[in-house]
Amino acid sequence: MQTVDVSSHEEHLSLAEQWVARNYNPLPVVIASAHGAWVVDVAGRRYLDALAGYSALNFGHLHPALVAAAQQQLGRLTLTSRAFHSDQLAPFCRDLAELAGKELVLPMNTGAEAVETAIKTARRWGYLVKGVPDGQARIIVMGGNFHGRTTTIVSFSDDPLAHDHYGPYTPGFDLVPYGDIAAIEAAITDDTVAVLLEPIQGEGGVVIPPAGFLRQVRELTTRRGILMVADEIQSGLGRTGTTFACDLEDVVPDIYILGKALGGGIVPVSAVVADADVLGVITPGSHGSTFGGNPLAAAIGRAVVSLLATGEYQERAARLGKVLQDGLESLVGRGVERVRVRGLWAGIDVDPALASGREICERLLVEGVLAKDTHGSTLRLAPPLVIEEGEVELLVDSLARTLR
């Protein structure tokens, strides 16, 4: 039997108001349980989850294979630290490396930590392999980026909300407009070690770069002898209808940064995945994490990789993404200005005269759909990849009603 939380919806909201720091402004729904693409609130009302934990729940809530992997591991071993081997870590790293077609995996926990790890790897590679004078390395980053919340990462965010009043900031980053290959080329100096980008910008509003951009970045970084680093924390692991968003242009970056769905919506699991000529610059003691690669995380991460290895979820995302795209495109001119869709991932620019993104999300909540605005009047949809075709149609119909 499931335990039922007897506290009322209102009581929860007032508790949150009093005790939870205000770094988020959640929609007024209090979730108590969930399964697959659906969540249930404390009053027993069901909602279709069209956010999926910002893609951390690509396989839905409580996927049986992932819960089984977690439960099995919970009864055996949860933490060793990296001072010792566990019987879970190497198999996880092997399977993830094989999925990505790379040689090495460096496991961390949160996405931001994996981005930090990639930045440290790129800088160290710059000094030890490329021969950049120590302390001089520069990394080219994109306007509109979102890579997490650490002090170094927010240093190169151009979103004032994420960036302001957290200085002094970490130097060494050059910001160029997203999708502008000429600007990247112009920003490269002898000290440049890497280009860091999201193949599709999730927090930016599911912003898709011009066709061919990722290929151009690959060609340019190879030609100039610098690393291409793809933050696939939100775009990767099936979301776009391919294992990685880079696959949409048949591009293989030097470094993949993964997170979110890698933990199966159960625990935070992130990783940097690259070949030995890059990731090999990290030597014992030069980087680490107490919890990174712990047995519970590794067991769950490995189960996630085995779901992706079948190709079933990528295929679902591609097929149902087409249904989502057709549905959303039918709303253009009817309250929607523009839509950007890749797989089961959509950015929707609502006519600002009609409503803000937040207002649309509040109306969707009344319709029984959970979604999240990004900026202004832009809405992001990222339902779990286990969603059914009829539920995609329900999602589009619900959105259509909120636009009337």
Ligand SMILES: *Cc1c(COP(=O)(O)O)cnc(C)c1O
């Ligand atoms: C969510 C996200 C991160 C940060 O991940 P956390 O686990 O929240 O630290 C980094 N990059 C991208 C592209 C993301 O979407």
